[in-house]
Amino acid sequence: MRFGAYATAFISACMFSSCIATPVTNDGKLELGARIDPKVASRQERQKNKYFHEPGGNLELGHYDARYFHGIVSDEERTDTQFHMIRAYLQFFRDQGLDTWIAHGTLLGWWWNGKRLPWDFDMDTQVSGATLQYLGENHNQSRHKYTSEDGSVKREYLLDVNPWIWERTRGDGMNIIDARWVDVRNGLFIDITGLSETHPDTKPGVWSCKNYHRYKTSELFPMRETIFEGVLAKVPYAYDKILIDEYKEKALVVTEFENHKWDMEKKEWLKTPEQIEKERKKAEEQGQR
Amino acid sequence: MYHNNFDGRPESLRLIDLIPDNNVYASDEEDSFYRHDDDDDYIIHPKWRALAQQTSQKIPRRVQRFSAICLVLLLVAWITWKIHYGPQYAERKQLIMEMDTVPEAAYGTSLRPVFKDMIHMKTLDEKHLPKGDKRLVIVGDVHGCKEELEQLLQEVGFDEKNDHLILTGDIIAKGPDSKGVVSLAEKLGASCVRGNHEDKVLLSLQESSHRHAGLQGPDEDPDRETDFLEEQSFSHGDYKLRKFAKSFSKKQIGWLKECPVILRVGHIPDIGDLVVVHAGLVPDMPLEQQDPFQCMNMRTIDLKTRIPSESRDHTHWEKFWNHQQKKLPKKERLTVAYGHDAKRGLNINKYTFGLDSNCVRGGKLTAMVIDAAGKQKIVQIKCKTNYTEKELPPEDS
Known part of the structure; x- marks a missing residue:
């Protein structure tokens, strides 16, 4: 019995070692305009295609925009930054008559008490693919001045749309974030992802983002108007179901x-x-x- | 000539002579041929056999037959218990155990989400409570079946000036005359709670009332069948819902908007405190805290987390509700009248009145009539036809 286990381990180790010894070569030359196959391109090559950059890949550094990063901020500064950032963002979309709604961890925070989760490094919103195109054509690289209600806080934000928004599937996975709303003082941002019906012929009524989060039309629409961090915001129609699908039941009870x-x-x-x-x-x- | 056989045996020796003792003959006339019950070789000892024979002769045949039947019945009972009632009993015991255990991390501590243009709770005007010959009539999901509603009210002998009508939501959609039902309810001065269909219609209108920049969406022609854009900004494919929502008059929409998610009826003798909600409520959670989406959509509750959902996979919310009410002091118990679950049909329990009996699919339309003493009477009429087969509903469920 024990000998059998050792033997199996040894044999599988032998077989595995051959994989290590033979690195995958990249023979196929990439043609211009062709979709990049994630299996062919190496990490470095894929990195070249990435539009948004962060100062680091870990949980903390991965949530700053590299262009405006000056160092990790304190929890207090992050809370203050995110509070004003989402208010400015929602106000801008409202003023422009553009639809957006809160998603992922931000939606979960809203579910608990209408506020962001204090430990959340970034905030997430979603827009439809059509709104995303509109943003790319009309508001890309625009800067937005913000003054808080009491006039004590003045900020500036950059709306930056990823030029890869034409690609509505995951592709090489380097550009799954479609746009960002960046606080230019410290590089913290809101991730904006677009949802599109990627397969209207075979899967009508299924909306997908580039990171393969899928939603049914009937779960998203019609949206509900609610209050988030003190300002009007939208959440999907079946918010409970969306949260349970993404985070499981424990997220609503723990x-x-x-x-x-x-x-x-x-x-x-x-x-x-x-x-x-x-x-x-x-x-x-x-x-x- | 004397010669040997090929094996060298003398010819005179026959094979039979080689058998040493040829006494193999057994006679059946001899006693030893037969088996005897010796002291240690028998099936039932003759002493016992005799005793059994003696006693069985003493017991009358009738009794013997009777006990044999009893034995067979007992066996049948035992088998049915083992394969049917036993597991059922165990399941029930398990369910009660689960309902009685408070999970370590349970649903219901978060802050209730607040929505624009949605009334969470209202209390019924006291003047509508049953008194004297004044009655309360609660009707399940009408779904646009105006003729059936009129017929039912006639059957009940509904007196506009005296009685008060409460509708459990989903009075619109699917059926033939949603607008007519809203107008009738308005004319009768009825109360109504917000069902998932009212919710969708009102949200859809709210969405299209917004200003939308340069994009196609709610303001485009609702009759359009195809989309010119590959992607849509708004409720893609929800043209039917939008068209349906826009078919109501401003006055009708205004009336629907006034319907709360939860209607507190108040105290009624014999019944106690009564509330009306479209789908259901989570036990042990204040009404103010109940999640409106769940109030309009739930069917079951997962006992492990106490999270309600639309699915049918968990424990029916009304089962859990009734179980929990019995544990409360009498004063704090709450009875819920609701609709929504047409599949379960008319479903009356001590603390829950399920009144959706699937009228729009050719089932029945149900009214619960409550008099001043709190006596409840169920009145039903058969609905004409399955309206959903004739025309596709604007929305499912």
């Missing part, structure tokens, strides 16, 4: 997550005392240095 605990009285996600203590100690250590 009250402890990412060092935060749901306060049932205040209806807020609060940092756990342990986390506050941990952060205080870390700050002290850095102060001593």
Whole structure:
């Protein structure tokens, strides 16, 4: 029995080693205009096609735009940045008569208490493919000045549309984000993805983004108008179903997550005392240095 | 001449002579031929056999036959328990156990989402509560079947000036005369809750009332069949819904908008506190906290998380609701009248009144008539035909 297991492990190791020893070669030359096959192009080659760049690939650095990045911001600055950023974004779309709705983690935050999740590094919104084209043709690279309601905060945002928006399928996976709403002070952004009916002939009524999130027309439309971070925003028709499909049931019931605990009285996600203590100690250590 | 055989045996020796003892003959006349019940070789000891014979002779034949029948019946009962009632009983026990355990992480602590132009809750004017000969008439999903509604009200003997009509939502769509039903309800001064179909129509109108920049969408001709753009900005393929929504008059839409998601009826003798909602409610959660989408769409609740859903895969919400109400002090118990689940049909429990009996598909239209004493009477009329077969509905379910 045991010998059998060893033998199997040995044999499979032998077979696997041949894969390591024979790297995949890239013989096929890419033709101009041809779709890039993700299996053929190497990581570096694919990276060349990427439009949006981040200072790093990890969870923290992956949420800044490389052009405006000056260093990781504190939780407080991120909260403040995101609060004004989404308000400015929703206001701009409203003023322009353009449709957009909140999605993914941002939608989950809305579901809990109409606010963003405090641990979320970025925010997500969606638009239809047609709106995306319209944005690309009319508002690409536009800058938007913002003043908060009380006049105390002034910000500037860049609406940057990915030139790869013509491609509505995943492609090489390097341009799945269609547009960004960037805070030019620190590089934090809102990810904007377009949804299109990618196969209207075989799969009518199924909307898809480039990262293969799929939605049925009847789950998305007609949209509902609600309040997010204090301003009017839209959410999909069957918001509960969309959230459960993406995050599973636990996302709607678990009250402890990412060092935060749901306060049932205040209806807020609060940092756990342990986390506050941990952060205080870390700050002290850095102060001593 | 004397000669040997080829094997060298003398010819005089026959084969039979080689058998040492030829006594193989057994006579059946001898006693030893037969088997005997010796002391240690028998099936039933003769002593016992005799005893059994003796007792069986003492018991009358009738009784013997009777006990044999009893034995067979017992066996049948045992088998049916094993393969049918046993598992059912175990399932029921399991269900009660699950309903009684509060999950560690349960649905219902979040802040209720707020939506524009949607009234979450209203309380019925006290003057409409049954008193004297004043009655309350609650009618399940009408779905545009105006003639049937009129016929049912006639059957009930509905008195406009005296009785009050409450509709459980989904009074429009699918059937032949949605506008007529809204006008009739308005004329009768009826109350109504917001069903998923009212919700869709109102949302669709809200969407098209917005200004849309340079894109085709809700403001384009609703009669158009094909899309010129490869992609659509708005409710792609929802032209039917939009056209349907626009067929209502401003006044009708205004009336529909006033329908709350939850209608608190108030206290009724014998029944207790009564509320009306289109689809259902989650137990142990204040009415103010109930998610409006779920109020208009739920069918079941997953007991592991207590998350409601439209699917039919989990425990029917009304089952859980009734179970939970019985645990509350009498004063806090709440009875719910609802529609939405035509498949389950008329479904009356102590604390839930399910009144959608599938009128629009040729089923029945149901009214629950409640008098001043809280006595409930079910009145039903047969609906004319399956209207959904004649014309495709603008929306399913």
